Amino acid sequence: MKSPRPGGTENLSVSMPSELLGALRTRTGKRGVSAYVTAAVRHQLAMDGLAEIVAAYEAEYEPLSDAEVQAAQSELFGDAPAPYASNDSAA
Template sequence: MSEPTQKYSISMPRDIAEAARARSGPSGLSAYVTAAVARQIERDNLAELIAVAEAEHGPITEEEVDATRAAFRRAHEELSDTSPGQKDVA
């Protein structure tokens, strides 16, 4: 069961509201805005986590960012190579 909802009144520029309504599809504007706000909360939480980590361990270097991106890329490629229906050849 999902969380109970409550009705809110918000203000936003007309062009943004119209673009959101046009993209919201069958789920509607409320679901579209809810998803956007949820994504922003996730980003805010991540930014706070990064700030705490950097305060404790120092700033993240470009080399660390590049190494992490490369690791994610390799992991993604490995998962793609072993997706269901493909033979695992050793």
């Protein structure tokens, strides 16, 4: 029987394009890949949760206006451009 790893972690095999993996290893070093991918997955899950909150709000009330979206971006990011900003609505 396989003993659990410290911190409740598990191994996972992931396929990705070679150039993406090369850029990842260049940025993190070989030992930093797991931490970087873990942070990226946590971030994406948080973004997915926010998108679900917005979708639920818009389903119950009405779509957010451009002004409301811009006000939220300003509150979150200040004068800096919002990361991943686009004119498409979040899914």
